[in-house]
Amino acid sequence: MSAAGTEPASGADPAPAPTVDPTWVSRTSAATGVPAPAVRAYGQAQLSGIAGCDLGWTTLAGIGWIESQHGTLGGRTLGEDGRSSSPILGPALDGTGDVAAIRSTPASAAWHGDRRWEHAIGPMQFLASTWDRWATDGDGDGSADPLDLDDAAAAAARYLCASGTDLVTGPAWSAAVLSYNPSREYVDSVRRAAQVYVDRLD
Secondary structure: OOOOOOOOOOOOOEOOOOOOOHHHHHHHHHHHOOOHHHHHHHHHHHHHOOOOOOOOHHHHHHHHHHHHOOOOHHHOOEOOOOEEOOOOEOOOEEOOOOOOEOEOOHHHHHHHOOOOEEOOEOOOOEOHHHHHHHOOEOOOOOOOOOOEHHHHHHHHHHHHOOOOOOOOOHHHHHHHHHHHOOOHHHHHHHHHHHHHHHHHHO
16 A cells, blocks of 8 residues: 555544444345455444545445455454454565565564565555554544554545545546555456445345
């Protein structure tokens, strides 16, 4: 994910924590194949209004699938607390191939353990520098943790809505997702994944 941002975060200030209907979560999970804790996290991020713009939960689900298969990448399971059975870390950003070369810092190394190179972290794959700007306590437990999908989904929603434009048109939606990862192929992949979930609910 891009490290750019347009507004500073409010740190670990908790997001509003609406109650997502458990029946809706269960029904939606069964219909879409998205793990129930992930459906809850994406739905809560939408309902809370923390993003500040019109953002559907399926957009977050599309990103969550592409980035980490909703926290289940590599055979992991997603717990009811929104945490994967083992932390999800991206590859070292060491300049190999078309990968950017980004040095880690002592603070970011505390997240991923690599004292030399940066890694994206968590189910929504934040860089530490981006997380520092957009960190959000999405589940109201008093901490903002990129390894917790409840928090990561809320932070991703805020990031996507940073322009202040509702994402109800194709160009606005595409621009927001492109800001998350500056790749047209990525935008197309997220669109396809999100549309699959919409179609499964029909």
